Each structure stands twice: as C-alpha cells, then as structure tokens.
Amino acid sequence: MSAMTIIESKSLTIAQAMSAYLRMVERARSKPTMLSYKNALHIFSAMLKSKSLEPESAPILQLNEDHFAKFVEYLNDYATATEQLYLQAVKGFYLYLDSERLTDVNQSRLIVLIRQRARRPGKRSPQYRLNEIDTMLDKARDVQNLIAATVKDNDETNAKLRAYRDRALLFTLAETGFRVHEACNLRRGDIDWNEGRAIIIGKGNKQAVVRFTSYTLQVLKEYLSQRAELDGKSGKQLSSLPLFARHDKGAGKKVKPMTTTTGRNIVKERVEQFLGKDLVGQITPHTFRHYFVTSTLRATGNLAIAQRLARHENIQVTDRYTQLTDDELDKAYYEVFEKDSKWKQK
Numbered sequence: 001m002s003a004m005t006i007i008e009s010k011s012l013t014i015a016q017a018m019s020a021y022l023r024m025v026e027r028a029r030s031k032p033t034m035l036s037y038k039n040a041l042h043i044f045s046a047m048l049k050s051k052s053l054e055p056e057s058a059p060i061l062q063l064n065e066d067h068f069a070k071f072v073e074y075l076n077d078y079a080t081a082t083e084q085l086y087l088q089a090v091k092g093f094y095l096y097l098d099s100e101r102l103t104d105v106n107q108s109r110l111i112v113l114i115r116q117r118a119r120r121p122g123k124r125s126p127q128y129r130l131n132e133i134d135t136m137l138d139k140a141r142d143v144q145n146l147i148a149a150t151v152k153d154n155d156e157t158n159a160k161l162r163a164y165r166d167r168a169l170l171f172t173l174a175e176t177g178f179r180v181h182e183a184c185n186l187r188r189g190d191i192d193w194n195e196g197r198a199i200i201i202g203k204g205n206k207q208a209v210v211r212f213t214s215y216t217l218q219v220l221k222e223y224l225s226q227r228a229e230l231d232g233k234s235g236k237q238l239s240s241l242p243l244f245a246r247h248d249k250g251a252g253k254k255v256k257p258m259t260t261t262t263g264r265n266i267v268k269e270r271v272e273q274f275l276g277k278d279l280v281g282q283i284t285p286h287t288f289r290h291y292f293v294t295s296t297l298r299a300t301g302n303l304a305i306a307q308r309l310a311r312h313e314n315i316q317v318t319d320r321y322t323q324l325t326d327d328e329l330d331k332a333y334y335e336v337f338e339k340d341s342k343w344k345q346k
Contacts, residue, residue, distance in 0.1 A: 012102065014048065014055040014063055021096045040089035047074040060102050065109045068094060072117045087118055129283050132275055133291045136283075137174055139274045140167045143222075149273045161230075161247040164223040165258075166266050169244055171216045173267075173288035177296075177310050178210060179203070180263040180285035188224070189239025193217065208311050230255055 018041050026034045045055045051070060053062065071090060075083040091110055098105035139145050146163035172183055182202060190198045196217055202208045212220075220243070224231070231241055234255045242257035264285055271283045289310070296306040303319060 012060045014053070014058050014060050015045070017060045017063075017097060017102055018045070018055065018093065020100075021093050024096065025092070036085055037089040037092070040086040041093065043075075043086060044071055044090050044093075047071050050074075060097065063097070063103060065094075065106055065113065068110060069113050069117065072113055083118060087114055129279075129287055130291055130294060132279060132283060133174060133288060136270060136274045137170060140170050140270065143167055146270070146273075149269075158247045161223075161226055164219075164226045165244060165247060166270060168216075168219045168223040169263065169266055170270065170288070171219050172212075173285055174291050175213045175216045176210050177289055177292040179289060180267075181260045182210075184242075184244060184258050184260050184263045186243035187239065188241050188243050189237075190243070191217075191220075193221075202311055203313075206311075210311075211309070227255075 022034070022038055022041065025037050029037070047070060048055055048058075048067060051067070053067070068090065072087065075086060078086070091114065094105050094110055095107065097103050098107060143163050146166055147159055150159040150162050150166075169183065172178060173180065176183075178186075179202075182200060186198065186200070190200060191212070192198065196212045196214065198210050198212070200208055200210055202210075224243075227245065230245075230253065231238055233253065234241060236255070241255050244258040244263070245251070246256045246258050246262065267283065267285050267288070268280055272280050275283070293306055293310045296309055297303065300306065
C-alpha cells in the first residue's frame with residue numbers, strides 16, 4: 001500500500017520528497033552510491049532554484065517532466081560520465097514519486113528525454129598489451145626460464161611440474177580464448193587430441209567448441225608427460241583427472257584441480273618474472289583473452305569469425321577489440337593513398 005496518496009502529498013514539498021527518496025536509497029544502496037545520488041539531487045535543487053522553483057517551499061505537485069528536460073540541459077557543462085550518473089539518480093527520484101503516488105509522472109517521456117538529449121560517453125580505446133603478451137610467450141617457450149624462477153621456493157620436482165604447467169596454461173589462455181575459470185575446470189578427457197579441440201559448457205551454460213593450436217597441444221602433452229607418474233598413482237581414470245593440477249605442499253601427491261585463484265596467481269607471478277612489477281595487475285588472465293580476440297581479428301579481418309571463436313553472445317562485445325595501432329594506420333594510409341598515387345608529380 002502506498003505511503004501517501006496524491007491528495008495527501010499536496011502539502012509535501014519537493015525538498016521533503018527528496019529527503020524521503022534519499023532515505024530509501026540509503027537502505028538499498030552502498031554508501032558511495034548514496035553520496036552520488038545525494039550530490040545529484042543537490043545539483044537538481046540548484047537547477048530548480050535557477051528556474052524560480054524553490055524546493056524548500058514548492059509543493060511536489062509542481063514538479064513535472066519539463067524540469068527533468070531542463071536538468072538535462074543544465075548538465076551540459078559537466079563531464080559526460082557525471083551527467084549519466086546524475087540523470088540516473090534524478091530519474092530514480094521521478095520513478096520514486098510515481099511509485100509512491102506523490103505525483104503523476106510520464107515515465108515514457110523521461111526515457112525519450114534521456115535518449116534524445118543526453119550525451120553518450122565516448123568510447124575509450126582499451127589497452128590490450130599485445131606486445132607484452134608476445135614477450136611473455138616468447139620467454140615462456142623455453143621452459144628452463146620458468147624452472148629457474150620457480151625452483152628457489154619449491155623442491156626440484158614440484159618446480160619442474162609448475163614450470164611445465166605454467167607454460168601450458170599461458171599458451172592455452174593466449175591461443176584458445178578460454179576464460180581462466182574455464183581453463184581451470186578442464187579435464188584431460190575434455191580434449192580431443194586428434195581433432196585439436198574440446199567441447200565445453202561455457203558462459204551461460206552453453207555448449208561450445210574450443211580449438212587448440214598444435215603448439216598449445218604440444219606444451220600440454222609435455223606437461224602431462226612430466227605428470228605421468230603422479231597421474232598413474234592417483235588410482236583414477238586419466239580422462240577424469242584435471243588438465244591443470246595443483247603442485248604445492250597442500251596437494252601433496254594427490255592430483256587436485258587448480259583453482260581460478262591459482263590461475264590468476266600464475267599469470268601474476270609470470271608477469272612479474274618476465275615483464276616486471278610495474279605490469280602486475282595490468283596484465284591478467286583476461287588480458288590473454290583480449291590477445292586471442294585481437295589476434296584473430298588482425299589475422300582474418302572478420303568480426304563474425306572472431307565473435308564465434310571468442311564465444312561472444314553480442315558482436316558489439318567483439319567490436320571493442322578492433323583497435324589499430326598508429327603503425328598499422330600509417331601503413332594502411334600509405335598503401336591506399338601514397339604508394340601508387342596517380343597524383344604524384346612525375
């Protein structure tokens with residue numbers, strides 16, 4: 001049942017309605033969100049005052065969608081992201097007024113006003129660290145590089161197993177497009193070694209085919225070869241064992257599946273080893289997925305193929321990876337306009 005009818009709201013001021021709305025937001029949202037909404041309504045109040053509507057004394061029934069339209073224009077001098085946040089907060093205030101029957105609100109008009117008049121945040125070009133991933137993979141090809149960095153904190157057997165596993169994981173992430181949790185959930189039996197592919201249940205509980213390069217299959221086989229004795233003593237069918245296993249004191253001689261946290265930590269450790277501490281946190285397992293999608297796009301130029309291989313539901317997600325470097329743009333421009341220009345002076 002509504003807290004107040006439209007008839008009862010005649011004596012309610014705009015400021016009082018705002019306070020009631022913010023109390024509701026405070027109960028349902030985080031503190032940072034509450035502070036952002038509070039600031040948005042403060043700006044909205046300032047705009048109303050500039051239009052000769054005093055929130056402290058004006059009844060809530062005087063507020064309408066025209067004031068929201070003026071607020072959209074009022075925010076033109078603010079950053080686009082700030083504008084979006086403040087409009088969301090004030091739109092929420094209008095919806096609150098409607099739901100509590102404090103005044104009549106045309107919700108469809110609010111939506112149209114935002115679509116037609118509000119600015120859209122510009123797209124930022126994400127940094128995919130392609131060169132850095134190439135550097136990591138190049139150094140990881142020599143497994144001795146990984147063993148040398150691992151042996152100081154582990155016995156020689158575990159250090160070797162971890163080195164072969166980490167190399168296999170890095171190439172799997174880079175050349176298959178697996179999300180880190182998907183890679184960690186793989187079983188040996190999931191891979192068709194002859195066809196070079198795996199059938200998995202991926203994001204959205206959907207079945208998908210993931211392909212492997214011959215080199216990734218090679219480093220996976222080399223890792224499993226190093227693990228053969230451990231797997232053989234497990235007493236379990238090889239196909240049921242995890243593809244990537246733990247190799248720490250907690251696992252002992254058991255073949256336990258690697259967690260997603262371990263997968264992230266492997267990338268973190270190898271980033272620090274090969275690229276330095278400055279890039280720790282900037283390159284994550286998901287960066288390898290970016291690398292996979294961008295590499296596919298650059299090789300094929302086909303957005304639909306990249307979408308299918310990356311298993312993106314929406315092609316707009318794949319489209320975010322279509323950034324080009326300045327060198328590539330310079331080369332393309334030269335090929336199109338300069339190389340064989342018919343306007344060249346003879």
